[in-house]
Amino acid sequence: MNCAQHLIALLEAHGVDTAFGIPGVHTIELYRALGDSGLSHVTPRHEQGAGFMADGYARASGQPAACFIISGPGMTNIATAMGQALADSVPMLVISSVNQRATLGRGQGRLHEMPHQGETLAGVSVFSHTLHDPAALPEVLARAFAVFASARPGPVHIEIPLDVMTAPAPDTVATPTSVFPPAPAPAALARAGDWLVEARRPLVLLGGGTTAVPELARTLVDRLDAPTFTTINAKGVLGRDHPLDLGATQSLPAARRLAAEADVVLAIGTELGETDYDLVFDGGFRLGGRLIRIDIDPQQLGRNQTADLALLAEAGQAMRGLLDVLPDAADRDGAARAEAVREALALGADPELAPYVPLYATLREALPEAIVVGDSTGPVYAGNFLAAMPAPRRWFNAATGFGTLGYGLPAALGAAVARPDQPVVALVGDGGLQFVLGELGTARDLGRPVALVIWNNDGYDEIRRYMSMSEVPHLGVDLAAPDFRALAEAYDCRHAGVTDPASLHDALGRLCEAESPLIIEVDATAWSASL
Structure with missing residues (x-):
């Protein structure tokens, strides 16, 4: 085996069954090995989406997934998702390429060259390691899975130089060590x-x-x-x-x-x-x-x-x-x-929460067992107070820790991959969704009945409200939303327009009628007027 093949075999031995990534010339050896393995592969439309999908996969299942990422721009793209996972203690294994060992740090302008890539990613990972010897790969992976099993988890980054990727590796796959977490005194x-x-x-x-x-x-x-x-x-x-x-x-x-x-x-x-x-x-x-x-x-x-x-x-x-x-x-x-x-x-009587009380009552009635994945958006902030779930791993969002936008849709897709037995709802705002519109293509490819509920208020309403409270003019927050119905048609997704709790209930009831994503667009102004 070469090192890339050995890596895939070791991942299988450690129980990893899913990889998220976008193939590139610097990771092609990983894909040669991946084709003959038992790992399934999901192709997002952006490396940030790969990281968010791995995050959602881990939160929904409790198990880490792998991300295969090219050097340079691929790694800077996934860094935001790694930061969110680090802040929320979510396990994630990020495998990247890096240029050949003899060229590292020389600044020769090679393809995807990035000065000190490992050091850059160390700030958003539990540790970042450059593999110089294929024989060391089992040890480095053992460190990663020891972190996942017995320490505060988070992303681990392992970068493999191109010449190490194709170098000979041991033919045998070591049995992973059983690691037990610390016990109290x-x-x-x-x-x-x-x-x-x-x-x-x-x-x-x-x-x-x-x-x-x-x-x-x-x-x-x-x-x-x-x-x-x-x-x-x-x-x-x-x-x-x-x-x-x-x-x-x-x-x-x-x-x-x-x-x-x-x-x-x-x-x-x-x-x-x-x-x-x-x-x-x-x-x-x-x-x-x-x-x-x-x-x-x-x-x-x-x-x-x-x-x-x-x-x-x-x-x-x-x-x-x-x-x-x-x-x-x-x-x-x-x-x-x-x-x-x-x-x-008296949360139900709080005027700030009033528009969202019927939202969560409707979600609970229509899909009581759903996994609800949220972006940083008003309905999710309210849901952190209002939503009640029947079990853990059914509610997570980007409104905590790193607080990034664009998390909801790709993380929900990762959850749907991890838990095909559970209905999944992504709850997003029209502003945050525009960070990751391309992942509608991934949603279409997966063919899962994921509900994408868009709270459409034409812009960044949370920041707009803060500006008003601080007597700051509304600059940069009033954005015209795209035609989500046309986008749904372009990406072979279903679409439903919603103006009140009854129409939302009807739309959610149609989620599992087809193996395709359902975009539910909530007119926030009409919704509030209906209450």
Whole structure:
């Protein structure tokens, strides 16, 4: 085997079954090997789309996909998607080419030449490695999958020089090492258990690190009888309408009062970051009691909020350990405390959220099991407060972390590849969608019944509103949307125009009538007028 063939064989051994990429002259050897493998391949229309698709694939399935990317412009194109995945702890394996070893760093103007490509991509990856010896490939891949399995995950970049790509490699494929994540220290579990038993007003914060173990999370929360905030990436961990679940409302006044009044706070798998706990950007989220933090990343244990007790551990092992040291469930009026916060929040009556309440009620009624993937757009910001999901990995978007535009459609396509058994809805604005219109071609190629719901308000309405509040003239935000019906026809997609909840329900009901994408265009002005 040459190195490219060896790479494909190793990916299969590690359980990778899907690659996203655009073939180029510098990656053609990867495609020679790919044709005889068991990996499926999806061709996006832009490398950024490849990264977003791999991101959506991983969030929906819990498993990493690979991206095959050319050197130079391919890597700068995918960098934005890698930044989003790094911010949200999403595993992704990016394999790229780079020029021959003898030419690296010499500035000779070769095709796709980029000074210090690996160093450039290191800023949006857990690590970036240049492979100089084919024999080292199993070790480098083992490092990547060790990160995915036992550390805070994120993108890993491996670049392979052109002459290494075709060089001879070992004929045998090593069996991947079984890697187990860190377990909590018994003494720390015992102390945490004591504090939680003594607590009268406990509070639990569940982050994206708990999505793989929802049953344990529910059991622990019920045992503690503690009101619980689930972050945007943890939405659905407690199931739909759990009496203790307060969702991602940590930035709102009534939720903050609850946090300040708690005597013991248990935070599991959450970075306690701004985009989950301080969306009003005033630094007002304060914890009044003792803080117990559990995280798989030791550096995370010291960020944002100072812990009184920090446990380095994978969320599942930590929760099992806590359940072993906690007695049977105690009555701490958890459901009543949570309900009081819900009543004070009164989300359904908030005028800022009013246009979106029937949107999510309709989605829930028409497609209760759907995976909903969002862009950075008004309906998604509202949905982070309003949407309730039956299970984890059913709600994710680009309104957190890196906060990029153009994420929704390609990430939804990645989710559809990962979970063909689930209906998938992409919820986007007309402005953000125009970043990635070409991916309608990928949607057509896949032939999956993905619903693309466009909230059409002719421009960047969120920025427009901020400009108004700041008394800034509306410059650069009033954009005429394209003719989405004509685009749907051009890309062999179905189209439905929507002006009210009833017409949206009818359109969603037709999603699975054909194996093709369905573009649902919501006239935001008419929608609001209909309510």
